Amino acid sequence: MIKAWKNWIKGMGDRQEKDAVVRDWQVPLIILGLVVLATPCSANPLANSPHEPGPRPQATPLLNRSDFIPLPKTQCQGLQKLLAQKLKVRVSFAIGAFQDGIHQKSGTGCVLRATGTGRNFTSPATVIQEIGALFTELGWGEDPSYAAGGPTGMATAYRRSNNLAIVQAEWEPASEVKCPPDQPIADCAITPEQQRYRISLHLGQRQRSLR
Structure with missing residues (x-):
């Protein structure tokens, strides 16, 4: 026990x-x-390894190529001089944006501009006719698909080879003019001095490789 x-x-x-x-x-x-x-776990134990390949480079997107480029400078300046002689006003020249709204194409081109009043120009139609006569003399042909117009403005275009010229002539009343909103502009009492004209020509050369 x-x-x-x-x-x-x-x-x-x-x-x-x-x-x-x-x-x-x-x-x-x-x-x-x-x-x-x-202790946090590493999602990739080789993330900091010198042998781990780095991120793949991103592909650089291709830049949009212009459909139009300016005509040679000498041609634009020659047209500038002839247009000033035809319209009897000062015409400016610059390189600017070119927009072909009919065919949805764009790029850059020569831009010729002129301004004046009803003392300088009879009507937008008359301006377009004078410019059209000049282009016809130079061997350009009108493209009626661009033609448009109204009581205060008109537009059209001319072609020669792969060159395109879009022409616009318009006017608007001076700021001191008060026209009734329910009255046609043609019925408004506006003197020639009170008509402010703007005329523009955009000239571009279509790149052949894009045809």
């Missing part, structure tokens, strides 16, 4: 020692687990 009691006491001591060892290891293991869980 006494021997059995001693064996039971010894067993209890062994278990208490084992439990103490387990408790001694439990705390470090729990802390280690928490540290592992809190």
